[in-house]
Amino acid sequence: MELIALLSATVRMATPLIFVAIGETYSERAGVMNIGLEGLMLIGAITAYTAVFFTGSLFFGLIAAMLAAMLFGFGFAYLAVTIKANQIVTGAALNMIGLGVSGFIYRVVFANTGIVSAVKTLPAIPLPFLSEIPFAGPILFNQNALVYFVFILTPITAFVLNKTSLGLSIRAVGEHPRAVDSVGLPVFRLRYGCILFAAALAGLGGAYLPIAHANQFVEGLTAGRGFIALTMVPFAGWTIPGVFLGGLLFGAAYALQLRLQVAQLAIAYQFLQTLPYLLTLAVLILSRNRTEQPKALCVPYEAG
Amino acid sequence: MTPSPIPRLEVKNITKRFPGVLANDNISLSILPGEIHALLGENGAGKTTLMNIVYGLVHRDSGEILINGMPVNIRSPREAIQHRVGMVHQHFMLVPTLTVAENVILGMRPFTHHLLDMREIEQDILKIAEKYGLQIKPSELISRLSVGEQQRVEIVKALYRGVDLLILDEPTAVLTPQETTELFKTIRSLTKQGLSIIFITHKLNEVMEVADRISVLRDGKLIATKSVQETDKDELAFLMVDRCISFTVEKPEMKRGEPVLVVKDLTVSDKFRTQVDHISFHVCSGEILGIAGVDGNGQNELALSLSGLLRPSSGKILLNGKDVTHESVRKLNRVGLGHIPADRQNLGLVMDFTVAENLILQRYYCSPFTTTLGFFDLAQIQENAQRLVREYDIRTRTTQTKLNHLSGGNQQKVILAREIDQKPKLLIAVQPTRGLDCGATEYIHQILVEQRNAGAAILLVSTELDEILALSDRICVMYEGKIMGELLNTGEDILRIGRLMAGVTDS
The missing domain is CATH 3.40.50.300 (P-loop containing nucleotide triphosphate hydrolases)
Known part of the structure; x- marks a missing residue:
């Protein structure tokens, strides 16, 4: 049953990455690269943690995390779209802000006050019948609500992007925004919308860590997951199913690393912990020169 | 004489000023239903600006636009399309990674209209294309089409939106002579169905071949509007540049x-x-x-x-x-080897450098521009610049003027002078x-x-x-x-x- 435990952990570890990468896929397809995902995840994480700690409501915590991340996402959108600031520089700033703000709130509210800081977490909900399927049941259908949400969100976002009028406009605006403008579609609003959607999902992915993965907040607890999600997007060729599978691959790296630590191998656990990051490097090398990259990625749109 | 019909489009006293240029100076003209109206002029005469104003991409400083006799205020392409005005830009507005049908439908359905039935849309597009005798394949990716085919997609895209005034900006610039003939056939069949066409060009032959009436623009002003029967190439050329131009170059035996x-x-x-x-x-x-x-x-x-x-x-x-x-x-x-590159501003010149500096870009390190001690000989550089400016008639205020203050023609003369002088x-x-x-x-x-x-x-x-x-x-x-x-x-x-x-x- 080692394998079932490993795969079940894979799905759990993949969930936050997939949330964030789905959002970023939308944003990049619309022509905006937000490298500040790590910062947004931290904002989401501290917001969810604080909200759950004081209200006891997990649902409220998740909503608050998304709204807080969207607030910062709006600031990013204003700079990157309206002001036409460099998206990379702006995203880097967002990472620093996320790290600083989350750390600041944590220290002021929790660390320096000596409050016992564990919060309640999302419980695993075994789905009736489905969870009893041999092998696949315990892996896929004995998980928390957010994992199920990823299962639903993946096909929905893929459908919207590929089969609807909105999705067509999003795909077009990342390739040739002037063409989109010339048929009378709102370039700026489409990009704002995708950035805000990506921010909300980054907030959700961040919130997952303290209230589903652990029951604590630790400064910098995202540990590069925002950047891993960022590399998943080109690796997946800017497609939603690709991002889902890529997420599972990274989830497996995390799960394996945890398992190996428990297995008491004669390897220092610090080496094992580098596994997801080594995979990230490998993926970056593999996905260089992807030709599917949206042509207008990182190019601010100048009307007229 | 039958009373003239209400013009499909009428622009009255349009003026548009960009920093440093009067792009449109009090222009008035009208386009009749079913007419092919050529807008003729040299580069920078203001043709495209005028049409961008009509299409809502540029906003006029003053003047009036009437469509079918009604005054309108077009502030965006969306409003232009609502007034049944379409435009095929010189640089196509097509997304290469999408199919023909997806490009045609782009922006046509509200976001709340969820499902796109591409098969049905492709059928509709085919119907329109057949009606006007245009050959296209709706499920093909744009990136796989030739330039001529892409242009047809642009036209179908406008027709799908139900336009009855179609603006074509330099449509033949990218076509072979055969494709041009084909395009003219299409244009004529469109006007037979009642569309009006505005045809922006600087090519006299094409104007004489396809247009019903011709408006000549020069330096932002409307010089004249003529019907094709009452004019000829020589007169149009004269109106366009205000002096006769020779079409042949004197060339002795090789x-x-x-x-x-x-x-x-x-x-x-x-x-x-x-x-x-x-x-x-x-x-x-x-x-x-x-x-x-x-x-x-x-x-x-x-x-x-x-x-x-x-x-x-x-x-x-x-x-x-x-x-x-x-x-x-x-x-x-x-x-x-002397080289006059296609991209003169990036490969031929340093736009932030002065005329004198650009004239020694290749030889700056040689005598006489650099002395044996390795310093520039500014007097020599200056003398070289003055000589070339004189010989090649480069119109610049001084030899120390930066290249980006020169007109395109004079920039090219700087390259020419530098290359040929060697x-x-x-x-x-x-x-x-x-x-x-x-x-x-x-x-x-x-x-x-x-x-x-x-x-x-x-x-x-x-x-x-x-x-x-x-x-x-x-x-x-x-x-x-x-x-x-x-x-x-x-x-x-x-x-x-x-x-x-x-x-x-x-x-």
Whole structure:
């Protein structure tokens, strides 16, 4: 049953990455690269943690995390779209802000006050019948609500992007925004919308860590997951199913690393912990020169 | 006389000022239903600005626009489309990664309208295309279409939106002569169904061939509106430039010498495709070899590899009998290569440098510009600049003026002066007159012919067939990286050249 435990952990570890990468896929397809995902995840994480700690409501915590991340996402959108600031520089700033703000709130509210800081977490909900399927049941259908949400969100976002009028406009605006403008579609609003959607999902992915993965907040607890999600997007060729599978691959790296630590191998656990990051490097090398990259990625749109 | 119908579009006293230029100066004209109305003028005459105002891309400073007799205020392309005005831009507004149908439907359905039934949409598009005799394949990706096909998609895109006034901005600039004929047929069939067409161009032949009425713009002003019966090419040319222009260049009999440039089996390719495909040709001293072809068929890559800026993947380049295939640009320049690049502002000039500095870009390190101690000799640089400005009639305030304050024609003269002053044995001129007005074009043609007469070998790469025919002694036609055919220029083979440009071999 080692394998079932490993795969079940894979799905759990993949969930936050997939949330964030789905959002970023939308944003990049619309022509905006937000490298500040790590910062947004931290904002989401501290917001969810604080909200759950004081209200006891997990649902409220998740909503608050998304709204807080969207607030910062709006600031990013204003700079990157309206002001036409460099998206990379702006995203880097967002990472620093996320790290600083989350750390600041944590220290002021929790660390320096000596409050016992564990919060309640999302419980695993075994789905009736489905969870009893041999092998696949315990892996896929004995998980928390957010994992199920990823299962639903993946096909929905893929459908919207590929089969609807909105999705067509999003795909077009990342390739040739002037063409989109010339048929009378709102370039700026489409990009704002995708950035805000990506921010909300980054907030959700961040919130997952303290209230589903652990029951604590630790400064910098995202540990590069925002950047891993960022590399998943080109690796997946800017497609939603690709991002889902890529997420599972990274989830497996995390799960394996945890398992190996428990297995008491004669390897220092610090080496094992580098596994997801080594995979990230490998993926970056593999996905260089992807030709599917949206042509207008990182190019601010100048009307007229 | 029947009373004239209500014009489909009427613009009244339109004025638009950009920083430093009066782009449209009190322009008034009207377009009738079912009419092909040509907007004729040189580059920078204000044609495109006027149409961008009508299409809502640019906002007018003053004046009025009436559509079907009703005053309208068009502030965006969306509003223009609502008023049934469509525009096919010079640079196509098509997303290459999407299909024809997806491009046509883009922006047509509200975001709340969820499911796109592409099959049904493709059927609708086919119906419209057939109605006007346009051949398109709705499920094909744009990136797989030729330029002519893409233009048809643009037209269908406008028709799908139900326009009854269609603006075509320089539609023939990217087409072969055959595709142009095809386009004209389409335009005529559109007007038969009641559409009005505005046709922006600077080509007199086309205007005479297709237009019903012609409005000539010059320096932002409307000079005249004529019906095609009451005018001719000479008058239009006169109205366009305010003086007569000669269409032919005086060219004495060729005195052909030894081959200067010999290209053997040259191939240039990148990761994705082969841009130059096993090309062999030669250019002799005292002759102009014209490379004709529709833009994007490898001419640019050919010129760049010959001038040392792009590494060929195989083949040989011989200059005066010596193998120079992998020589540096500086070495090529020293052994007698002059290069007038297509992208003059990026490859030919440093726009932030002064005229004097640009004139020594290749020779700054040599005597007399640099002394033996390694310092610039400013007096020599200045003297050189003053001499060239005088000889080549470069219109600049001073030799210390920065290049970006010069007009396009004078920028080109700076390159020309610099390259020709070194007495090149081989001169590669790529699109030497693109975007220039008639005066500058004529001057540059004259200089190229002078160089030829003086014994230089000249390789002229141009997508303007008129230019190729006017200057070349011999013509090679390129298509998809290959030379499709070579012929002596008698000035009468335009149909054959057109076929070669479209990739049809002689057989």
